[in-house]
Amino acid sequence: MEPTLLLVDDEENILHALVRLLRGAGYRLLTATSGEAGLLVLDNNEVHVILSDQRMPGMSGSEFLSRVKDRHPEAVRMVLSGYSDLAAVTDAINRGNIYKFLLKPWDDDLLRANIREAFERYELGVKGAQFTKIYENTVEGILITDGNSYIQAVNPAFTTITGYGADEVVGKTPALLRSDRHDETFFRTMWKCLHETGKWTGEIWNRRKNGEEFPEWLNITAIHDPQGRLQQYVGLFTDITEHKQAEEKLRYQAYHDPLTDLPNRLMYTEHLDLALPQAERREQLCGVMMLDLDRFKNVNDTYGHEFGDKLLITVAQRLRDSIRKEDTLARMGGDEFTFLLPLVTDVQDVARVAEKVLAGFAKPLTINGKDMFVTPSIGISLFPNDGHDAETLLKNADAAMYRAKEQGRNNYQFYTTDMNALTQQRLSLENDLRQAVERSELEMYYQPKVSLKDGRIVGAEALIRWKHPERGFVPPGDFIPLSEENGLILPIGEWLLRDICQQIRHWHDEGLHPPCIAINISGRQFQRQNLPDLVAQIMADSNIQPDDIELELTEGTIMSNAETNIEMLVMLKRMGLSLAIDDFGTGYSSLSYLKRFPIDVLKVDYSFVRDITTDNNSAELVRGVIGMAHGLKLEVVAEGVETAAQLELLRQYGCDVIQGFLFSKPLPAGEFAALVKADRRLG
Numbered sequence: 002m003e004p005t006l007l008l009v010d011d012e013e014n015i016l017h018a019l020v021r022l023l024r025g026a027g028y029r030l031l032t033a034t035s036g037e038a039g040l041l042v043l044d045n046n047e048v049h050v051i052l053s054d055q056r057m058p059g060m061s062g063s064e065f066l067s068r069v070k071d072r073h074p075e076a077v078r079m080v081l082s083g084y085s086d087l088a089a090v091t092d093a094i095n096r097g098n099i100y101k102f103l104l105k106p107w108d109d110d111l112l113r114a115n116i117r118e119a120f121e122r123y124e125l126g127v128k129g130a131q132f133t134k135i136y137e138n139t140v141e142g143i144l145i146t147d148g149n150s151y152i153q154a155v156n157p158a159f160t161t162i163t164g165y166g167a168d169e170v171v172g173k174t175p176a177l178l179r180s181d182r183h184d185e186t187f188f189r190t191m192w193k194c195l196h197e198t199g200k201w202t203g204e205i206w207n208r209r210k211n212g213e214e215f216p217e218w219l220n221i222t223a224i225h226d227p228q229g230r231l232q233q234y235v236g237l238f239t240d241i242t243e244h245k246q247a248e249e250k251l252r253y254q255a256y257h258d259p260l261t262d263l264p265n266r267l268m269y270t271e272h273l274d275l276a277l278p279q280a281e282r283r284e285q286l287c288g289v290m291m292l293d294l295d296r297f298k299n300v301n302d303t304y305g306h307e308f309g310d311k312l313l314i315t316v317a318q319r320l321r322d323s324i325r326k327e328d329t330l331a332r333m334g335g336d337e338f339t340f341l342l343p344l345v346t347d348v349q350d351v352a353r354v355a356e357k358v359l360a361g362f363a364k365p366l367t368i369n370g371k372d373m374f375v376t377p378s379i380g381i382s383l384f385p386n387d388g389h390d391a392e393t394l395l396k397n398a399d400a401a402m403y404r405a406k407e408q409g410r411n412n413y414q415f416y417t418t419d420m421n422a423l424t425q426q427r428l429s430l431e432n433d434l435r436q437a438v439e440r441s442e443l444e445m446y447y448q449p450k451v452s453l454k455d456g457r458i459v460g461a462e463a464l465i466r467w468k469h470p471e472r473g474f475v476p477p478g479d480f481i482p483l484s485e486e487n488g489l490i491l492p493i494g495e496w497l498l499r500d501i502c503q504q505i506r507h508w509h510d511e512g513l514h515p516p517c518i519a520i521n522i523s524g525r526q527f528q529r530q531n532l533p534d535l536v537a538q539i540m541a542d543s544n545i546q547p548d549d550i551e552l553e554l555t556e557g558t559i560m561s562n563a564e565t566n567i568e569m570l571v572m573l574k575r576m577g578l579s580l581a582i583d584d585f586g587t588g589y590s591s592l593s594y595l596k597r598f599p600i601d602v603l604k605v606d607y608s609f610v611r612d613i614t615t616d617n618n619s620a621e622l623v624r625g626v627i628g629m630a631h632g633l634k635l636e637v638v639a640e641g642v643e644t645a646a647q648l649e650l651l652r653q654y655g656c657d658v659i660q661g662f663l664f665s666k667p668l669p670a671g672e673f674a675a676l677v678k679a680d681r682r683l684g
């Protein structure tokens with residue numbers, strides 16, 4: 002904006018003289034011959050400096066300028082008049098309506114200098130107004146002290162942030178804001194920096210009037226006069242409470258598991274890294290205890306992930322109750338939790354914690370009003386015996402945890418050196434198993450079942466075989482439980498269902514009329530909601546009928562969550578499938594459930610059949626089971642019949658069907674077909 006000067010005088014020749022004098026000085030010049038005319042000019046133009054005569058008809062110069070002050074306070078106002086008018090304008094000068102009185106007749110140079118100075122003053126005034134606006138409205142707190150640190154002024158943001166009004170702090174020192182967070186060294190360093198460099202910037206915790214401590218980002222600058230003498234300190238600060246909270250939240254999230262709120266793997270390993278050197282210095286042990294819930298995947302598969310999440314939260318709470326405050330409990334992911342027991346003096350102390358944890362699971366967990374029994378398997382490694390770094394200790398605790406699973410779950414195991422070799426073997430077996438289907442290394446064998454009425458083959462159990470190119474024959478007992486654990490049973494189970502159904506189709510096409518083939522369904526397969534759809538789809542794809550196959554489920558599978566399982570069994574039964582309970586006698590079956598399950602066949606477990614000729618209890622049990630099954634209109638199959646003596650007793654007890662090496666081992670499809678074709682019978 003061009004600097005604009007308004008000249009007001011009732012004498013036109015004076016106005017002309019002034020215009021001549023100031024033309025070419027870089028100002029835009031406006032003129033008026035009266036106060037009233039001057040006000041009109043001001044209404045239509047932005048004017049920065051006004052030079053007015055005092056003695057004018059109508060409105061005097063001082064009156065005119067006083068009105069200007071009301072309307073345009075930023076404009077710099079001066080009077081140019083004879084000395085005799087000074088008395089008339091003195092009051093206006095004193096009231097600030099007029100900035101300067103200049104004498105007529107004027108000295109050209111002096112007048113030009115005064116007008117230049119008036120424009121400089123205008124600039125300063127504008128900047129001052131801007132500063133005042135910032136000072137008043139900024140969200141940053143401003144505190145100004147004198148050179149001795151006595152507060153001279155504070156802005157409104159200071160009051161908003163600290164709670165102190167200006168009247169409560171002026172004349173005091175900023176020490177009234179001090180929190181207890183910083184020691185004398187902190188302030189000594191701050192003052193040293195201020196003295197040496199004239200400024201200090203950093204984070205500082207202060208205290209509000211209400212006593213609350215808060216963090217601020219503070220910038221202090223020392224102000225010196227042109228001679229270098231210290232005049233003031235200006236402190237500019239921002240309340241960074243929210244920023245800190247956000248930072249703290251991010252940090253918390255990085256170190257915690259969002260589901261259970263427990264420390265996560267990152268925090269656990271950091272704690273472990275700190276605990277190890279400490280244990281070394283004190284020549285003590287440090288325990289790493291890894292815990293995995295037994296069959297948690299079944300819970301997720303059966304009740305859904307939301308239920309599984311609730312269970313994990315409840316488990317976390319129960320685990321929290323078993324630790325001391327110096328221990329760390331973390332969730333490493335999934336259903337895996339880890340304890341860190343620093344500074345342990347005795348191995349037994351760790352064993353006691355493990356026992357306490359196991360005992361904590363003796364009571365049921367209540368989820369959605371449902372009582373659930375969950376058990377953990379625990380693996381323990383100890384520093385320095387089993388490793389010197391976090392990675393090794395965790396790996397070894399993991400190996401020990403797998404041993405605990407192998408030992409029947411719901412127990413704890415300490416790491417031993419042979420475990421690593423076993424873990425390696427397990428991993429490599431798992432890797433090979435992943436490829437077994439693609440490489441066609443799996444094959445179904447068929448073990449005939451024969452009727453005790455006429456000795457004819459009335460069915461067969463399909464049993465999987467794995468012919469590994471290097472390991473040779475791998476027994477299903479070695480890889481089926483592993484595949485249940487890692488979930489591979491699902492693709493394997495689907496493969497074998499398809500393979501068996503296609504084999505049956507093939508036999509039909511050859512005109513063989515195969516007997517009903519029993520297919521083992523693992524617990525995890527059974528818990529999949531889509532099992533009926535899958536079976537229906539595969540039967541349709543292979544064009545076989547429901548009476549071509551029978552599904553065998555173990556007693557344990559059916560009895561875990563019996564109520565829910567009844568629904569699934571009913572669905573399968575409605576499809577026209579025959580259903581058998583496998584390994585009967587090894588679990589705990591409630592008779593009331595047995596009555597409600599839509600079951601057709603009950604298979605007495607091999608372990609009872611084995612002993613019937615030598616052990617009266619087994620014999621009585623088998624006899625009882627057969628009687629009870631018949632009472633429930635179920636067919637009874639005795640598994641693992643190896644001797645004629647066993648066969649004889651089973652006949653006497655009224656058993657319907659037998660399966661075992663006595664008649665035939667499980668056979669490849671071709672050999673089994675030959676046996677059926679030959680109509681071989683039990684002698």
Ligand SMILES: Nc1nc2c(ncn2[C@@H]2O[C@H](COP(=O)(O)O[C@H]3[C@@H](O)[C@H](n4cnc5c(=O)[nH]c(N)nc54)O[C@@H]3COP(=O)(O)O)[C@@H](O)[C@H]2O)c(=O)[nH]1
Pocket residue numbers: 448462463464465476477478481497521522523583584607640641642643660661662663667
């Ligand atoms: N989910 C699936 N599980 C399967 C499948 N195939 C097998 N399995 C399960 O693996 C376990 C071991 O099976 P396997 O080594 O095949 O043993 C079976 C028979 O070979 C064996 N048997 C049969 N007769 C005798 C005998 O007279 N003596 C004797 N010592 N053993 C004998 O018994 C096993 C049959 O068991 P079961 O299923 O309980 O009827 C086993 O748990 C299988 O279930 C599969 O395809 N899917």
